[in-house]
Amino acid sequence: MPGVLKFAAIALYALAFVVILWRTHNLDENRRDSNRSLMLAAWGAACLAHATYLYPHTFTAQGLNLTFYNVVSILFFIVAALILVLATARKGELLGLLVLPLVMVSIALTIYKPEVAASTVNLHGLQLHIVTSLFAFSVLVISALQSILLFSQDRHLRRHQLSGMTRALPPLHDTEKFLFQTIAVGFILLSAALITGFLFLEDMFEQHVAHKTILSVLAWLIFAMLLLGRWQFGWRGSIAMRWTLGGFGFLLLAYLGSKFVQELILHRGIFVPVT
Numbered sequence: 001m002p003g004v005l006k007f008a009a010i011a012l013y014a015l016a017f018v019v020i021l022w023r024t025h026n027l028d029e030n031r032r033d034s035n036r037s038l039m040l041a042a043w044g045a046a047c048l049a050h051a052t053y054l055y056p057h058t059f060t061a062q063g064l065n066l067t068f069y070n071v072v073s074i075l076f077f078i079v080a081a082l083i084l085v086l087a088t089a090r091k092g093e094l095l096g097l098l099v100l101p102l103v104m105v106s107i108a109l110t111i112y113k114p115e116v117a118a119s120t121v122n123l124h125g126l127q128l129h130i131v132t133s134l135f136a137f138s139v140l141v142i143s144a145l146q147s148i149l150l151f152s153q154d155r156h157l158r159r160h161q162l163s164g165m166t167r168a169l170p171p172l173h174d175t176e177k178f179l180f181q182t183i184a185v186g187f188i189l190l191s192a193a194l195i196t197g198f199l200f201l202e203d204m205f206e207q208h209v210a211h212k213t214i215l216s217v218l219a220w221l222i223f224a225m226l227l228l229g230r231w232q233f234g235w236r237g238s239i240a241m242r243w244t245l246g247g248f249g250f251l252l253l254a255y256l257g258s259k260f261v262q263e264l265i266l267h268r269g270i271f272v273p274v275t
Helices: 002-024 028-032 035-056 069-087 093-111 126-157 164-167 172-201 206-232 237-265
Strands: 063-065 118-120 269-272
Touching: 028 172, 035 063, 035 069, 035 093, 063 126, 069 093, 069 126, 069 237, 093 126, 126 172, 126 237, 172 206, 172 237, 206 237
Parallel strands: 118 269
Antiparallel strands: 063 269
16 A cells, blocks of 8 residues: 555646646646646646555654654655645746755655665654754755756746746746745744754764764755845845855755764664654
């Protein structure tokens, strides 16, 4: 049954992707709107199938499964669900063109992943830290993808190249405003993740988590500087994109880079008991 749900989720995400792609290249507003309900239905059904197989695989008898491949799938499920909510409000729909292929890959990894030996680690009281960390990373994934769309839109407008995607995007000012809104939300969640980590972990600079802490703090500083630069100096465009991708790069290394090394290279799987 889990295998059927995984393949169903991939197929439904693929259908949503194809409909979004078709909508970006169709200039007939009536025909574009007629396929909107199909896109939302396929995307919503995909998220439902994704969540249905993720839940029992994450909340196991051994505890909370936070091994690499499962975490990747959880993160991209959150991203897909958040963007779906935005899409229902006619905001952020085109992000699906960037994120849905990544979601499908994350599910495929759970199908073809190699076995990872998991150990039980006695870490109580970290549920809030885990949740805020997952949502912080997910929201900042959206920021990173939005910055790529913003850069592409700005470049095409400067060159007077009005492609289907450029025409389908909101005005540049609205795209940029949405980018900084997601960065602000992600920054707040990242701050909460760091605070709860310092509260609930005995030592955030312990050997096996020190690199993650340092990289996360560096990401926090970059996003703080970006928001300050936006507020004080009106940073935008390519500057905003570079700082966003730079901060996300550190966060990617902190969240997934460290897990990749520990689990797939050093073979240290992690299950966190649910209390």
